[in-house]
Amino acid sequence: MQNSLVRSILPYVVGLAIAIALYIAAGQFEYSAREGQLGPGAWPRLAILLLGASCLFELGRRLIAGNRDATGFIEVFDREPDAEAPEPVYPKLLIGGVVLMGVYAVAVPFLGFILGTFLFLAAFMYVGRFRDHRVIWGASFAVTVLCGVLFLRIAYVSLPRGIAPFDRITDVFFLIPGI
DSSP states (O other): OOHHHHHHHHHHHHHHHHHHHHHHHHTTOOOOOOTTSOOTTHHHHHHHHHHHHHHHHHHHHHHHHTTTTOOOHHHHHHSOOOSSSOOOOOHHHHHHHHHHHHHHHHHHHHHOHHHHHHHHHHHHHHHTTOOOHHHHHHHHHHHHHHHHIIIIIISOOOOOOOSTTTHHHHHHHHHSTTO
């Protein structure tokens, strides 16, 4: 195998291994089964299956195509800059986004899903250098409400409520009629 092919499939092999490990771990949740309701591992397992399927798809595509016309995360840094129009690369924005996701994961148990997601989405757009404040806060609100309705009202997923006084935001969310 060519070195470039190995480098191009490595992230997807690692992603597939992580997906398999997470899928197994998500099946180990202990809970009291209720008739007619999904268990706590159903939605995470579905998301993990999608992650694994996308990794398998990309692995197959790269192996069948022999890495021709297959570019991804690693290849972006290996390309020679085009003399006509060099493509800007912003590694600080990437690092900022990754750090922000880590902060989100740590903050959600304290702030709760609703408030944590709202603030995360707004902060993520600011880190990404988007500066239309009305769009940032409006989109953050809309996506948070949609996710809240999807997870709390349709899928009945138990999401972190947060600690006092932040848990009251989730309570208010349940009191809004029509949501």
